[in-house]
Amino acid sequence: SEAELGDYDHFMQKEIFEQPTSLKNGMRGRFSDDASTAVFGGLNLSPQELRQVDRILFLACGTAWHSCLVAEYLIERFARIPVEVEYASEFRYRNSPLDKNTLVIAISQSGETIDTLGALREAKRKGYRTLAINNSVGSTIARESDGGIYQHAGPEIGVASTKAFTSQIMICAMLALYLGRLRDLSYGDGIEIVKALQKVPEQVEEILKQDAKIAEIAKKYAKYEDCLFLGRQLMFPIALEGALKLKEISYIHAEGYPAAEMKHGPIALICEECPSVFLAASGEIFQKSLANVQEVKARKGKVIFVASEECDIPEGLADDTIIVPECHEIVQPILMCIPIQLFSYYVALERGCDVDKPRNLAKSVTVE
Numbered sequence: 001s002e003a004e005l006g007d008y009d010h011f012m013q014k015e016i017f018e019q020p021t022s023l024k025n026g027m028r029g030r031f032s033d034d035a036s037t038a039v040f041g042g043l044n045l046s047p048q049e050l051r052q053v054d055r056i057l058f059l060a061c062g063t064a065w066h067s068c069l070v071a072e073y074l075i076e077r078f079a080r081i082p083v084e085v086e087y088a089s090e091f092r093y094r095n096s097p098l099d100k101n102t103l104v105i106a107i108s109q110s111g112e113t114i115d116t117l118g119a120l121r122e123a124k125r126k127g128y129r130t131l132a133i134n135n136s137v138g139s140t141i142a143r144e145s146d147g148g149i150y151q152h153a154g155p156e157i158g159v160a161s162t163k164a165f166t167s168q169i170m171i172c173a174m175l176a177l178y179l180g181r182l183r184d185l186s187y188g189d190g191i192e193i194v195k196a197l198q199k200v201p202e203q204v205e206e207i208l209k210q211d212a213k214i215a216e217i218a219k220k221y222a223k224y225e226d227c228l229f230l231g232r233q234l235m236f237p238i239a240l241e242g243a244l245k246l247k248e249i250s251y252i253h254a255e256g257y258p259a260a261e262m263k264h265g266p267i268a269l270i271c272e273e274c275p276s277v278f279l280a281a282s283g284e285i286f287q288k289s290l291a292n293v294q295e296v297k298a299r300k301g302k303v304i305f306v307a308s309e310e311c312d313i314p315e316g317l318a319d320d321t322i323i324v325p326e327c328h329e330i331v332q333p334i335l336m337c338i339p340i341q342l343f344s345y346y347v348a349l350e351r352g353c354d355v356d357k358p359r360n361l362a363k364s365v366t367v368e
C-alpha cells in the first residue's frame with residue numbers, strides 16, 4: 001500500500017534506502033563485549049564442535065546463492081575452512097560425498113524456497129549438521145535446520161532482492177570472523193574487522209547520497225540490450241548479482257564474469273552496443289584488472305567503473321565512474337553492491353519496467 005511506501009515510489013527503492021538500518025539490525029547485539037569477534041545465539045553448536053568442522057557446504061538459490069559465493073571467499077580467507085557452494089536444486093539430485101565433519105549451511109531470504117528446503121532435508125537425512133541463514137523468523141527452513149542466524153533485515157517486498165542480499169553478506173562476514181577467531185585469526189585482526197563492520201551503515205549512507213548521479217548514468221545505458229558485469233575475487237559474486245539484478249528488472253541480457261575470464265569467450269560480445277560495468281576493489285588485483293578493461297576499450301566497449309576510492313583509474317579508461325568509500329576488504333562486497341542496485345533500478349525505470357513485479361518472477365518459489 002502507499003502508506004507502507006512512505007515517500008518512496010517503489011518497494012525496491014525503499015528497500016535499497018533501508019540498508020543502513022537493515023545492516024545495523026543484523027549486527028545488533030552480535031559482537032563480543034571487547035568488540036573482537038561476533039556472537040550468535042542460535043547456532044546450537046559449541047566452539048569445540050565448530051573447531052572440528054573441516055568443510056562447509058553452502059546451499060541456496062538465486063541471489064542467496066551469490067551470498068554463498070561471498071561466504072566461500074570470506075570463510076576461506078579469514079577462517080581457513082574449505083568451503084563449497086552448490087545450487088540447492090542440484091545438490092539434492094547429485095548425491096555428493098560429504099565428510100562427517102562437514103557443516104551444511106542453507107541461505108534463504110524467505111526460508112520457504114522448496115529447492116533449498118529439499119536440499120536441507122536431504123542433508124539432514126544423511127546425518128549432517130545444518131544451519132540456516134534466513135530473514136523470516138519461524139520459516140520452514142529455520143524450523144527444520146539444527147540452528148541458524150536470523151538476518152533481521154525486515155520484510156522484503158520487492159521481488160528483486162536488495163537489502164536481504166547485503167544483510168546475508170553481512171551475516172556471512174560476521175560468521176567468517178567468528179569462525180576465524182575460533183581458529184587462527186588474531187585478536188588484533190578481529191578488532192579491526194569489527195570496527196570495519198560497524199562502520200558499514202554510515203558508509204552505505206554515503207553511497208546512497210550518489211543516488212541522483214547514478215540515476216543520470218543509468219539513463220545513458222538504458223538503451224542497450226546487453227551488458228557485462230566484471231569483477232575479480234570477492235567482486236566476482238557481486239558481478240553475478242549485478243547481472244542478475246539488471247536482467248530481472250530491466251530484461252536486459254546481462255552476464256557476470258571474473259574479469260580475467262573475458263578473454264576466454266565473453267570478449268566476443270564486446271562492441272559499441274555492449275557496455276561493461278567494472279567492479280574495481282582495491283588491492284593488487286586492481287592493477288591486473290586494468291589490462292582487462294583496456295581490452296574492452298580497444299573494442300569500443302563503454303566502461304562504467306564502480307571503484308573503491310583508492311583505486312587510481314588511468315585517464316581515458318572510464319566512460320563513467322561511481323566511487324565507493326575506502327574500506328576493509330571484508331566489507332567491500334556490501335559497499336560495491338549498493339551502486340549496482342541503484343544502477344539496475346534506474347535503468348529499469350527508464351525502460352518503463354515494473355521494478356517491484358518483474359514478469360515471470362515470484363518472490364518466493366515454493367514449487368520445484
Ligand code: G6P
Pocket residue numbers: 061062063064107108109110111112113116159160161361362363364365
Ligand atoms: C526467487 C526470487 C529470488 C531469490 C530466490 C531464492 O527466485 O525471485 O530473488 O533470490 O527465489 O529465494 P530465497 O527466499 O530462498 O532466498
